[in-house]
Amino acid sequence: MASLATVFHRFVGSKAYAEAGTRVAARREHDPYVLRAIPNEDIYFFVKDINNSRVVREADPQARGACWKLIAAAGLGVLLFIGVLLPSAYGLMAGYQIQNLKQEQQRLMTERAALEVEEARLLSPQRLEELARMQSFVDPAPQRIVYLEGDKSGSLAMNKTAANRQ
Numbered sequence: 001m002a003s004l005a006t007v008f009h010r011f012v013g014s015k016a017y018a019e020a021g022t023r024v025a026a027r028r029e030h031d032p033y034v035l036r037a038i039p040n041e042d043i044y045f046f047v048k049d050i051n052n053s054r055v056v057r058e059a060d061p062q063a064r065g066a067c068w069k070l071i072a073a074a075g076l077g078v079l080l081f082i083g084v085l086l087p088s089a090y091g092l093m094a095g096y097q098i099q100n101l102k103q104e105q106q107r108l109m110t111e112r113a114a115l116e117v118e119e120a121r122l123l124s125p126q127r128l129e130e131l132a133r134m135q136s137f138v139d140p141a142p143q144r145i146v147y148l149e150g151d152k153s154g155s156l157a158m159n160k161t162a163a164n165r166q
Contacts, residue, residue, distance in 0.1 A: 003040070
């Protein structure tokens, strides 16, 4: 990774490298244990402390509008994202609901079949005869049977028992 000093040396430093080479060669002749130079050791950076405590930031009239535009754009993006994901989420929820309804339908069909079997058992002629014997029911005498006749006015049943009592 190149630092600013390395970039500077790329354009300007070729002369400095030639001069440094002659200096190092002269030093080596004088002292054989001299190490090579550290890259960019001839650059000195002076750091000046800057105190900005008394500086007041000037208001930027365009920054406020830019912030509101960014907020509106982000809100619109979120609404668009939700709008894109909403149909798939609704479809997923509808799928769960369909599966629950299918399970409930299967349970109700099983319950209905069980109730039909129970009804058939309870309404069987053998059971009805047994109940009639237990409660001592008897068939009515033939003269006690009243057949209802249709009326010409359109009513289908007449109260024959009240007429017979009088």
